[in-house]
Amino acid sequence: MKKTLIVFLLVLGLFASSLLAQNKSMLVGGVNFGSISYNDKDIADMVDVSSKLGFNVGLEAAAGPLKFGVSYIQRGSTVKVSDYDYKGWEIYNYITGYALIPIPLSKQFSLLGGMQVGKCLGGKWEADMYGESDSGTLDAEDFNIDFGIVVGADIMFSPKVGARASYYYGLSDVAKDIDSNDNYKNNGFGINLLFAL
Numbered sequence: 001m002k003k004t005l006i007v008f009l010l011v012l013g014l015f016a017s018s019l020l021a022q023n024k025s026m027l028v029g030g031v032n033f034g035s036i037s038y039n040d041k042d043i044a045d046m047v048d049v050s051s052k053l054g055f056n057v058g059l060e061a062a063a064g065p066l067k068f069g070v071s072y073i074q075r076g077s078t079v080k081v082s083d084y085d086y087k088g089w090e091i092y093n094y095i096t097g098y099a100l101i102p103i104p105l106s107k108q109f110s111l112l113g114g115m116q117v118g119k120c121l122g123g124k125w126e127a128d129m130y131g132e133s134d135s136g137t138l139d140a141e142d143f144n145i146d147f148g149i150v151v152g153a154d155i156m157f158s159p160k161v162g163a164r165a166s167y168y169y170g171l172s173d174v175a176k177d178i179d180s181n182d183n184y185k186n187n188g189f190g191i192n193l194l195f196a197l
Contacts (some may be wrong), residue, residue: 028164029057030192034075034092036174036184043182052076052089056190058096067100067112075146075186076123088127090138092174092186094118098150108162110154116168117147144176146186154194162194 033051038044054074060067076091096118102110120143126135152166170186 024062025197026060027057027195027197028060028069028071028192029195030055030164030190032056032073032075032188032190034077034186034188036077037170037187038184039173040181046081046083048080048082050078050080051188052078052091054091056192060194065101067102067114069098069100071096071098073118073190075188084129085131086127086129088125088129090123090125092123092138092143093121094146095121096146100150102154108156112150112152112154112164112166114150115147116150117145119145142176143174144172146170146174147172148186152190156194160196164190164192164194166190166192 032054034054035049035051037049038047054076056071056073058069058071058073060069073094073096074091075094076089078087078089080087096116098114098116100112100114102112104110120140122140123138124135125138127133148168148170150166150168152164154162154164156162166189168186168188168190172185173180173183174186175183
């Protein structure tokens, strides 16, 4: 698994360096309001899920009609189960690659759609149950490769500075070695600033 992670990070590093060498490259950074959705409706009805604030930063470049990028992004959620007096949160750290198709509506404004794939690097959790608190780390090997759909919009305030709002809808089960009925998917809303390099 460590060998796979090293190869994955090397490929992303080479990709990031090639992005910087291209024209129309951008630095993308901001916040992510991560959340999860459970596959099983009974679990979803029992667990109150809300977003967990994280951050992301990445590099992006235009290649023909597409935008390609790599980023570090924090996903996760805050959960509460009233029946068990439980509340807690998890943060998952991902390295991601993505491809977006911009649909320009004006010189300053574009809609976006595309796909994103990510490899979890681990994370953290904290929980409180019946007044007892605990915390710990999450192992990257316990997570599947994450992939999903990205939709959003860009607005450019000048040729060098803009902003992006986007939504990520995960299609893959997050946790490895857990039955699909008990599993969940990532989703989240992101707000980013765009800086042309």
